[in-house]
Amino acid sequence: MLRMDLKGEDLPKYWYNIVSDLPDLPPPIHPATKEPLGPNDFYPLFPKECVNQEFSKERYVAIPEELREFYLRIGRPTPLYRAKRLEEYLGTPAKIYYKREDVSPTGSHKLNTALAQAFYAAKEGLEYLTTETGAGQWGSALSYATMMMGIRALVFMVRISYLQKPYRKLVMRLYGAExxxxxxxxxxxxxxxxxxxxxxPGSLGIAISEAIEAAMKDDKAKYSLGSVLNHVLLHQTIIGLEAKKQFEALGEKPDILIGCVGGGSNFAGFTFPFLEEVLKEKGSYDVVAVEPSAVPSLTDGEYRYDFGDTAGITPLLMMYTLGHDFVPPPIHAGGLRYHGAAPTVSLLKKKGIIRSVKYPQEDVFEAGRIFARTEGIIPAPETNHAIKAAIDEALKAKKDGERKIIAFNFSGHGLLDLKGYEDVLKI
Ligand SMILES: Cc1ncc(COP(=O)(O)O)c(C=O)c1O
Structure with missing residues (x-):
């Protein structure tokens, strides 16, 4: 089957909280005292319900009914496509599937958590949320979400992306954000x-420091993060929960699951609901996190406590990190220019439950060109990383004569990232 759709009523009613299945997840700690932090330490910074979810040990967290309507409005449940033309081009016996997170008003998975965070912020009576954005996908998503919930967004956009991607800031401004x-x-x-x-040129780490400082200065505002933290990854699990239902409806089971990793939210969102089976020893998957060679935190970083931002304002998080003062080279996959990776994703790597690979920018853009010319969709530069890994796995299956089922998360489209294609592919 070329595509598998779910009906509106199949939209998940719960998110999956992987923290409930990772009892040894190291807690965030205070930089000076090294004491573990709890909800009270986070309430001043984030909307209250987000903090509660951050520390929740509940396995399934209910998605509010009102919020489910907003999910329907942005096009959820999203379709699962089979990349038949790509398979034919590669001559592989493998089947390749991709989950379409590009089919939303802002073009990426980021709306899944933006809507949830803005929903809780508005309920709490806040007037605006501050945030950072790299590629501009997250900023666009939060601008849309705050607009929908009747509040505002103040977005600190990494300067290099602000210059490379002028249209993203116009999207944000059109939705009413500063x-x-x-x-x-x-x-x-x-x-x-x-x-x-x-x-x-700026970095995500610096922009995070700025957004936090701005939120702390105004009691009508709180801060919103687009990746890394438990509650953000929790909201994204709607992707994998839908995908699982879609594979069940197809009567198939993926062997290999692939996602690109910046902070880890789309990767987690897609793979965690499958990993629930692995953690309960009810299933096994080869799960691959894909990074840029320029910012290989999971692949080449150290597993240790580090700050989430550059200036050292945030608590210390246990994660794979390249060091909080690492300034990533200005690659076009702006959303992957983060020095660390989510603590949950990092722990899964440390335990050997997932693995990671890295690719240079030229290779991933070439994969994007192949995808555009076979499947007809122009991917975001971040998404190209997942595509490159899927292509490599499909070619390996060809060499080994194996009929593997490969699934990757198509985290976003690249229609506002064409400058990257021009610069790297010289088109
Ligand atoms: C399309 C797309 N994919 C992936 C990412 C990486 O972020 P994360 O690792 O949190 O999914 C981003 C970040 O901006 C993005 O815009």
Whole structure:
């Protein structure tokens, strides 16, 4: 079958909380005292319900009925496609499936958590959320979500992306958000970096520091993060929960699950519901996290406590990290320019339950070109990483003569990332 659709009423009613199945997940700790932190430490920063979810040990967390309507509005449940033309092009006996997270108003998976976070923020009576954005996908998603919930967004956009992707900031502004390039002169942290280098390209880590500082200064605002934290990954599990139902309806079971990793949210969202079976010893999957060679936190980083941001404002998180002061090269996959990876994803790597690979920018854009010319969809540069790994697995299956079932998360489209294609592929 070329595509598998679910009906509106099949939209999941619960998110899957992997933390309930990872009892040895190291907690966030205070940078000075090294004491474990709890909900009270996080309430000043994030909407209350998000903090409760961050520390929840409940296995299945109910999705509010009102929020489910917003999910329907953005096109959920999203279809699962079979990449038949790509399979034919590669001449592989493998079947390749991809979950279409690009089919939403802002074009990526990021809306799944943006809507949830903005929903809880509005319920709590907040006036706006502050955040950072790399590629601009997350900022666009939060701008849409806050607009829908009747509040506002203040977005610190990594300067290099602000310059490389002028249309993203227009999307955000059209939805009513305020967008500033980071480092900016709006915060003490930003001014410090600008003094050192007025042309500083910025990084997600610096933008996070700025967004946190801005939220802490105003009691009408709180901060919203688009990846890394448990509650964010929890919201994204709607992807994998749908995909599982779709594979069940197809009567198939994927052998290999693939997702690209920046902070880890689309990868987690797609794979965690499958990994629930692995953690309960009821199933096994080859689960592959794909990173850029320029920012290989899971592949080449160290597993240790580190700050989530660059300036060292956040608590310490136990994760694979390249060091919080690592300034990633300005590759076009802006959403993958993060020095660490989510603590849950990091622990799964440490335990050997998932593995990671890395690819250079030229190779992933070439994979994107192949995908555009076979399946007809132009992928986001981040998504190209997952596609490259899926192609490599399909070619390996061809060499070994194996009829593997490969599934990857198509995290977003690249219609606003064409400059990257121009620069890298010289088209
Ligand atoms: C399309 C797309 N895919 C993947 C990512 C990476 O983020 P994460 O690892 O949180 O899914 C981003 C981040 O902006 C993105 O826009």
């Amino acid at each position: 967008v500033v390039p980071s480092p900016s002169d709006r915060t003490e942290v930003g001014r410090k970096y600008l003094e050192r280098d007025p042309e500083h």
